[in-house]
Each structure stands twice: as C-alpha cells, then as structure tokens.
Amino acid sequence: MAATLTGSGIALGFSCSSKISKKAPSSSNRCCIKMSVSVEEKKKNFTLQKSEEAFNAAKNLMPGGVNSPVRAFKSVGGQPVVIDSAKGSRMRDIDGNEYIDYVGSWGPAIIGHADDGVLAALAETMKKGTSFGAPCLLENVLAEMVISAVPSIEMVRFVNSGTEACMGVLRLARAFTGKQKFIKFEGCYHGHANSFLVKAGSGVATLGLPDSPGVPKSATSDTLTAPYNDLAAVEKLFEANKGEIAAIILEPVVGNSGFITPKPEFIDGIRRITKDNGALLIFDEVMTGFRLAYGGAQEYFGITPDLTTLGKIIGGGLPVGAYGGRRDIMEMVAPAGPMYQAGTLSGNPLAMTAGIHTLKRLRQPGTYEYLDKITKELTNGILEAGKKTGHAMCGGYISGMFGFFFTEGPVYDFSDAKKSDTEKFGKFFRGMLEEGVYFAPSQFEAGFTSLAHTPQDIQFTIAAAEKVLSRI
Known part of the structure; x- marks a missing residue:
C-alpha cells in the first residue's frame, strides 16, 4: 500500500522494491555544509531586498519576471527569492540567505546540487x-x-x-x-x-x-x-x-x-x-x-x-x-x-x-533505502508537528518524493487536493523560508529529498516546521 499518512504522523512505510544492497551510501554523497548562523540570527538578519530589486527589474524583461510561472510565488505570496548558488542540499540567494532545499530543481538534483x-x-x-x-x-x-x-x-x-x-x-x-x-x-x-x-x-x-x-x-x-x-x-x-x-x-x-x-x-x-x-x-x-x-x-x-x-x-x-x-x-x-x-x-x-x-x-548500494529513510522521517515529523500544533494535515512519501496537504484527507485525486487550505500553506511556506527551509512555492507540487540531505537537515526542518506551525 502507498505511504499515506494522516495528522498522527504514523506512516504505512514503503520499502523500496529496488534490489539494491541495503548498505548505506557513502557520506561523500551528502553535503556537509553547516547552517552558518543560528535560527535566531537567521530571522534577525533575514532580508530579501536584493531579490526584490532583481525581481522588479526582471518583470520589465520577462513575463511576470520569471521563465516558469510557479517561481513567481503567486500562490504563496511574498517576495520570490533569486538564487545565487547551490551546493549539496543547500541553496543561497543573492541576499546571502541559506536554505535547505526540498525542491531540487523540481526533481533532477537527486544526488545534490553541484555534485x-x-x-x-x-x-x-x-x-x-x-x-x-x-x-x-x-x-x-x-x-x-x-x-x-x-x-x-x-x-x-x-x-x-x-x-x-x-x-x-x-x-x-x-x-x-x-x-x-x-x-x-x-x-x-x-x-x-x-x-x-x-x-x-x-x-x-x-x-x-x-x-x-x-x-x-x-x-x-x-x-x-x-x-x-x-x-x-x-x-x-x-x-x-x-x-x-x-x-x-x-x-x-x-x-x-x-x-x-x-x-x-x-x-x-x-x-x-x-x-x-x-x-x-x-x-x-x-x-x-x-x-x-x-x-x-x-x-x-x-x-x-x-x-x-x-x-x-x-x-x-x-x-x-x-x-x-x-x-x-x-x-x-x-x-x-x-x-x-x-x-x-x-x-x-x-x-x-x-x-x-x-x-x-x-546504482550505488543503499541509495534508495537512504532516501526512503530520511523522507519517511521528514514526512512523519512534519505531520506530527501539525498534530502538536492543532492543524489538520495529511501527506505521504515514497522513496525520495513526498508531500503534505492542509486538510484532514485522505487525498485520492485532484478534487480532494483542492480542499487543502492554500492560504495556510502560503503562511507555512513563507514562515519556513524565513527559518531557512525552501519548499515548493505551491500547495500543488511534490517535494524531493536527495542523497545530499543529512539527518541533521531533516531534524532542523522538523523543528522549524513546529515553530512555524505554532505561529499559524
């Protein structure tokens, strides 16, 4: 059965059907960059001034300022970020803000950015x-x-x-x-x-x-x-x-x-x-x-x-x-x-x-087992944070792909998905951005983990999610 979860955060976990050894991938597969400042310092120093200036200029050059619509943050509100660089599980914008990235260029970056x-x-x-x-x-x-x-x-x-x-x-x-x-x-x-x-x-x-x-x-x-x-x-x-x-x-x-x-x-x-x-x-x-x-x-x-x-x-x-x-x-x-x-x-x-x-x-041994492990932990953790803070949420994962909705669920089709509280998702997205976590800027997109994500990345993300959800 599918790895579908509810707000309880209890997963019916899939184990990958790939016949690859369960030996863990080497640590070289994963980014070892530390978050350069504390959460408190990040919030105090968080600014998107340069991104705002660049995006305003872009709107005179490209339709909506972007070359793919979802990047304009229309469905989540707030200021779109303009990225300067990425490495491993992290992206850095032109204002110097660093994010743990769960978009991964919309899926390709499964071994991490700039491998x-x-x-x-x-x-x-x-x-x-x-x-x-x-x-x-x-x-x-x-x-x-x-x-x-x-x-x-x-x-x-x-x-x-x-x-x-x-x-x-x-x-x-x-x-x-x-x-x-x-x-x-x-x-x-x-x-x-x-x-x-x-x-x-x-x-x-x-x-x-x-x-x-x-x-x-x-x-x-x-x-x-x-x-x-x-x-x-x-x-x-x-x-x-x-x-x-x-x-x-x-x-x-x-x-x-x-x-x-x-x-x-x-x-x-x-x-x-x-x-x-x-x-x-x-x-x-x-x-x-x-x-x-x-x-x-x-x-x-x-x-x-x-x-x-x-x-x-x-x-x-x-x-x-x-x-x-x-x-x-x-x-x-x-x-x-x-x-x-x-x-x-x-x-x-x-x-x-x-x-x-x-x-x-x-093809290296343990690849998909590792992705399954960290994605299960991430998805469970976010849904448990939702339960602790009183939010109706559901979600699921398979291997390195996941998602969650702000609705009790279950979600079986597009009509169910549209019941999700998109306004609440927007608040969650913007809050997580300030905490240093980059999710897809739309309720209607999946998220992705990579071999570059570390257990520390996952724990940081879950802690940030609980903080943000407690404020919504």
Missing part, C-alpha cells in the same frame, strides 16, 4: 565541445543505462524536455494504433503542449486556470479526462469511445497536484483496461523515473507500461527528456519509421554526461 563528480565530468566533456548536431558516443552509453534500468524500455529517443517527451510519445501512440483519442487524468501534468492542457496540474493548478488561452478547441477535442484513482470513470470512457482510444497517459504517482499515490488496485486496473481495449499504456515518469526506484515507478509497483517518458534525473540537472518502450512501437520513430520527431540539441554531450554520472551514483 563534484558531475561538475568534473562536465568540465572534461566541454573541452571537446558542447553540441555537435551529430551522433556522439555518450548517447549510446546513457541509452544502454536507461534501457537496462527501466523495465518497459527496449529502445529510447532522447529529447530536450519532459514536454517534448510527452508530445513525442503521444504522437507515437497515435501513429502505432491508428487512433486519435487519449485519456489523461485530472490534475496530472504532462507538459505544456496543447493536447495536455486540459484539467492539468502544476502551474495550471497553482494559478487556478482551467486550461490556457490560445489552445484551440480542435487541439483538445480528442483529449478525454477522468479523475485519478477512478477505474469506473475510465471504463465508461472506453465504453463511450469504442475503438477510438489510442492510449492512457498517467503519472503513476501524481506530483503536480501535490503528492498523490495510486490506490492498490488502480494501476493494475489501468493496465488491464488498456490491454482489453487495444490501447497503449504510457507512464509519464518524468518525475518518478529513477526516483522511486532505479527502475522508476514501474519497477516499484511491478507494472510494465507499453511506453514511458523520462526527464529531470536522466539529465543530471541539464535540460533533457526521453521517451521509450517496446521495440515494435519505437521502430516507428523516424528515421527507422514514418513517425517524425527531431531536435537540434537532442542527445547533446553535456546532458548525456551529467545523466551518466548521476545514474552511476544512483
């Missing part, structure tokens, strides 16, 4: 060139690592983002099946391509947008939606659209409506329904790939989809995406087949290098 090994490998690769627009041997190396790790992937195509991966995989599913319609789930986010911006999560949920202006009705006419964790709704869609549905795409664990885990029967049921109806099953593992287990959510849950999208971790912090799956399907992709997709920087040597080094680190 010494990644930086050294990138430095060597850059001596040979940054991009060729032609094949390089590093593509083969990372492709072999991905194929050996992810159960569903027999061939893989690298692209430059999760959005590109989802665009490509949907086109491929339609090409292979000859059908046009597909099912996505409410609150799940599969990038900002037109077809996916229907009842989407991530920034669309954060900003309260039903979809997006500029998306023509024709682009979404073949997009069908169902509530997450609702098999009956999926079966009704197949009944009403017999022989017309190419695929189901889903986040096996939702990370863009907050953190929502599947009911025990849900993913099994989806796999059965797609097989019974001649449709493909696509796992969007841009977020969960190499995070829940080395083989991703499909290894963790023991369910093999037909196609998979990846991103984030496989680029080690550089822009990347990928889609892959069964060989007979992937051989339809050009130039092997007629389904066209291309990219100038796809498979570039820098992203391949960072991805290779990151995956090598993740």
